[in-house]
Amino acid sequence: MIQALSAGFSYQSVFYSSQVLGATLAYVSLQSVLPHDSYTMGNEYITKAVKYIYDHFEEKVSLSTLTEVLDVSKSYLSRIFRQTVGTSVNQFILDIKMKQACYYLKDTNLAVHQIASRLGYDDPYYFSRIFKKVVGSSPRVFRKQEKNRL
Numbered sequence: 001m002i003q004a005l006s007a008g009f010s011y012q013s014v015f016y017s018s019q020v021l022g023a024t025l026a027y028v029s030l031q032s033v034l035p036h037d038s039y040t041m042g043n044e045y046i047t048k049a050v051k052y053i054y055d056h057f058e059e060k061v062s063l064s065t066l067t068e069v070l071d072v073s074k075s076y077l078s079r080i081f082r083q084t085v086g087t088s089v090n091q092f093i094l095d096i097k098m099k100q101a102c103y104y105l106k107d108t109n110l111a112v113h114q115i116a117s118r119l120g121y122d123d124p125y126y127f128s129r130i131f132k133k134v135v136g137s138s139p140r141v142f143r144k145q146e147k148n149r150l
Contacts, residue, residue, distance in 0.1 A: 015103070019096065020050060045070055045077060046084045050092075057096050060120040063089045098134045101127075105143040112139045 049066050066089060067074050081089045097119045104115045116127035132138045137145065 015054075015099070019054060043084070045072055046081060049077065049081065049089070050085075053093055053096060057093075057100060058118050058120055061093050094130070094134065098131060101131055101139065102135065102142065105139055106146045115139065 048070055052066060052069055053061055063074055063078060067077055070077065078089060081087075081092070085092060087095070101115055101119060104110050104118065108115075110118070112128060113124035116122075116124040119127065121127035121130075128139055131142070135142055
């Protein structure tokens, strides 16, 4: 987190640091409740997985991608990720992408298809459907509501 912020306080460095802090706090919380030996190996993989997700959120990242990069089995990574972070790998990736999409919609003038492309979605209509399912409104409606709040 310090390394990310030492380059300057850009949105992405602050966003990355806040997410790493959240994952770290979840890990610390679990460490105080669960036996230490069950997470010693998991922490290394979780840290690398979260870092990879943030470094590549503008690409298509999946559980399969992470297991190839980390050279670990899907079942193991899925299990330790859920135990440590409290959600599935795919849900975590989706949450990160949708938070970034909200930022783009609120703070930029990028078109929805440009945002979809920046987040690794080839089909802007699919992106819009996913965004609506997660956020509760379409990207255009979300942007309009955010602009009206100002």
